[in-house]
Amino acid sequence: MAFVEAADLHVTYHPRKAPEVRALDGLSLDVPAGTVFGLLGPNGAGKSTTVKVLTTLIRADSGTARIDGIDVREHPDEIRRRIGVSGQYAAVDENLSAIENLDMVGRLYHLTRGDSRRRADELVELFDLGEAKNRPVKGFSGGMRRRIDLACALVIAPAVLFLDEPTTGLDPRSRLGMWEVIERLASTGTTVLLTTQYLEEADRLADDIAVIDRGKVIARGTADALKARIGGRRVQLTLVSPDDLPVARAALERVGTGTPEVSAEGRGLSVTVAEGAAELSRVLGELESAGVALYDAGMQRPTLDDVFLRLTGHMAADEDGQETEGRRAS
Amino acid sequence: MSAEDTMRRPGAAAVAPHPVIGAAPVPREPSPLAAWFSDGWITTRRNLIKIKRVPDVLVFTTLQPIMFVLLFSYVYAGSIEIPGSDYKEFIMAGIFAQTVVFGATWSGYATAQDIRDGIIDRFRTLPMRPSAVLVGRTNGDLLINCISMVVMIATGLVVGWRVRSSLLEGVAGVLLLLVFAYALSWVFVFIGLTVRSPEVINNVSFIVLFPITFISNAFVPSENLPTPLRVFAEWNPVSALVLAARQLFGNIPPQMQVGDTWPLQNPVLAVLIGIVVLLAVFVPLSVWRFGRIGSRA
Numbered sequence: 241m242a243f244v245e246a247a248d249l250h251v252t253y254h255p256r257k258a259p260e261v262r263a264l265d266g267l268s269l270d271v272p273a274g275t276v277f278g279l280l281g282p283n284g285a286g287k288s289t290t291v292k293v294l295t296t297l298i299r300a301d302s303g304t305a306r307i308d309g310i311d312v313r314e315h316p317d318e319i320r321r322r323i324g325v326s327g328q329y330a331a332v333d334e335n336l337s338a339i340e341n342l343d344m345v346g347r348l349y350h351l352t353r354g355d356s357r358r359r360a361d362e363l364v365e366l367f368d369l370g371e372a373k374n375r376p377v378k379g380f381s382g383g384m385r386r387r388i389d390l391a392c393a394l395v396i397a398p399a400v401l402f403l404d405e406p407t408t409g410l411d412p413r414s415r416l417g418m419w420e421v422i423e424r425l426a427s428t429g430t431t432v433l434l435t436t437q438y439l440e441e442a443d444r445l446a447d448d449i450a451v452i453d454r455g456k457v458i459a460r461g462t463a464d465a466l467k468a469r470i471g472g473r474r475v476q477l478t479l480v481s482p483d484d485l486p487v488a489r490a491a492l493e494r495v496g497t498g499t500p501e502v503s504a505e506g507r508g509l510s511v512t513v514a515e516g517a518a519e520l521s522r523v524l525g526e527l528e529s530a531g532v533a534l535y536d537a538g539m540q541r542p543t544l545d546d547v548f549l550r551l552t553g554h555m556a557a558d559e560d561g562q563e564t565e566g567r568r569a570s
Numbered sequence: 571m572s573a574e575d576t577m578r579r580p581g582a583a584a585v586a587p588h589p590v591i592g593a594a595p596v597p598r599e600p601s602p603l604a605a606w607f608s609d610g611w612i613t614t615r616r617n618l619i620k621i622k623r624v625p626d627v628l629v630f631t632t633l634q635p636i637m638f639v640l641l642f643s644y645v646y647a648g649s650i651e652i653p654g655s656d657y658k659e660f661i662m663a664g665i666f667a668q669t670v671v672f673g674a675t676w677s678g679y680a681t682a683q684d685i686r687d688g689i690i691d692r693f694r695t696l697p698m699r700p701s702a703v704l705v706g707r708t709n710g711d712l713l714i715n716c717i718s719m720v721v722m723i724a725t726g727l728v729v730g731w732r733v734r735s736s737l738l739e740g741v742a743g744v745l746l747l748l749v750f751a752y753a754l755s756w757v758f759v760f761i762g763l764t765v766r767s768p769e770v771i772n773n774v775s776f777i778v779l780f781p782i783t784f785i786s787n788a789f790v791p792s793e794n795l796p797t798p799l800r801v802f803a804e805w806n807p808v809s810a811l812v813l814a815a816r817q818l819f820g821n822i823p824p825q826m827q828v829g830d831t832w833p834l835q836n837p838v839l840a841v842l843i844g845i846v847v848l849l850a851v852f853v854p855l856s857v858w859r860f861g862r863i864g865s866r867a
């Protein structure tokens with residue numbers, strides 16, 4: 241049963257002095273209870289807009305959204321009692337300290353004075369803000385701000401936690417820390433909807449991923465299923481001389497899971513492979529015994545660019561060029 | 571090693587239940603009225619902490635009126651004749667009114683600032699009364715105005731201003747000024763929610779409030795003004811406010827002409843009506859606007 245569900249959401253922004261933007265164009269998703277759902281998409285795909293609709297910040301022009309069967313538009317107050325939100329930009333009061341921010345949020349959830357205060361103390365410890373707890377947030381680093389913002393989303397035990405790009409702008413260490421927090425949350429059975437621009441992040445955290453672009457879901461599945469669809473890893477070669485192309489292509493064909501792609505100038509080749517390192521070393525061995533000189537060789541993991549190139553490529557073919565139609569409503 | 575292969579999320583069994591969620595308290599559902607009072611108090615408290623922590627606002631709102639009182643009573647007092655009275659007596663209600671009217675603009679500035687900082691988005695995802703944020707805002711600014719008022723009264727008394735009526739009427743005059751400024755705060759809250767840029771609020775208040783406060787009877791008797799300006803001044807709500815305060819303070823000499831317009835003939839009543847109208851229009855309008863911030867682009 242879907243715990244969070246959105247059906248055919250449309251949102252159009254009408255900026256002053258600029259053409260209107262169709263941010264959501266028939267987006268649908270459903271998140272089963274107790275799972276982590278990743279919304280993956282490039283800048284401007286509509287991730288934040290989706291989160292804003294689900295968290296009652298904006299109303300969709302059409303379509304429905306429900307959490308636990310409650311309509312977001314009809315009963316925003318009921319929804320607000322059940323969700324925790326950490327938006328793309330930290331929403332905290334700069335002049336209040338970490339404790340004061342958390343206590344304020346607790347009181348606005350209508351916790352008792354004592355409960356709210358206790359929870360604030362507990363959260364600053366859990367989120368490693370102990371030393372900074374009485375300093376105004378103004379002086380916090382980006383990572384600390386993120387943590388306090390996430391802590392604000394966890395003052396109550398939300399039925400659904402929304403995290404909009406929780407690790408964007410964090411250094412690798414803070415990112416790992418944030419991942420651990422999210423994993424621990426997930427392990428307690430909290431339903432989480434997170435957005436990200438990083439395939440790796442969605443892969444690590446999410447049970448289920450929707451790739452969105454231009455306001456709609458263009459692919460949906462587990463990380464493994466998507467990777468298989470995208471083609472997983474690639475072995476990639478750059479030849480010194482284009483004359484060796486047939487030999488190299490044959491070698492790649494033998495290890496790859498698809499047909500090798502050749503760059504326009506005939507020196508770069510790549511192919512998708514099932515595993516990675518093993519295939520790479522086999523190809524290198526074969527080419528060496530064949531006396532093929534290589535300029536460069538390596539393994540490449542699919543990047544978000546690959547995901548989009550491939551997925552939108554398929555879509556254009558599958559759906560009769562629908563994707564190439566303008567998104568700007570005119 | 572890559573995250574992709576080796577670090578799949580451990581299953582629930584691998585990690586002990588974590589206190590992040592486990593210990594979280596359960597929210598109550600208070601009655602709407604109790605919720606409203608609680609939310610209003612919490613957001614007011616937030617603004618009080620800000621006043622304490624960013625004292626610039628307070629310094630500005632106390633120093634500026636002291637400067638005005640001193641400058642006007644010593645620089646202009648000798649050169650502006652008020653028949654039957656002393657310029658210091660005349661000017662004080664004008665300075666009070668000007669100060670609290672400008673003080674009301676903080677509400678708009680701070681509201682726009684809150685939207686920019688994103689804290690409003692946090693509030694809008696919490697199960698609080700939406701109007702409480704705005705109530706907290708205007709309450710905070712009322713407090714700032716109260717502090718300015720106390721400082722101005724003290725300075726005024728030092729330079730020789732006196733309430734010539736009764737203590738009760740003096741207090742009524744002060745309250746009238748403060749409540750009018752409070753009503754005006756709601757107008758600025760609405761503007762702040764609409765323009766959403768603190769700088770624009772500053773410009774609006776500068777461009778609109780300077781003429782309104784200066785083309786009035788606040789600093790010179792309006793009958794001394796050239797006709798078009800005099801007509802403007804006599805219909806200007808600030809004139810009614812100043813006159814109402816002056817009347818309640820007993821600072822109007824019997825021979826002074828105050829103007830023939832209805833608001834100037836009945837200044838206290840006119841100001842009271844103004845307060846009711848401003849609140850009746852701008853409180854609901856602001857609350858409505860608040861609910862729709864996100865849907866505007």
Ligand SMILES: Nc1ncnc2c1ncn2[C@@H]1O[C@H](COP(=O)(O)OP(=O)(O)OP(=O)(O)O)[C@@H](O)[C@H]1O
Nearest residue numbers: 253255261263282283284285286287288289290867
């Ligand atoms: N308030 C707004 N006014 C006008 N256009 C907007 C507004 N908010 C978003 N948009 C536009 O709507 C589209 C979707 O925006 P959205 O913020 O949902 O994308 P996103 O996937 O979160 O992107 P990012 O990765 O940059 O955060 C974009 O083209 C964006 O420019």
Ligand SMILES: [Mg+2]
Nearest residue numbers: 287288289328
């Ligand atoms: Mg975004």
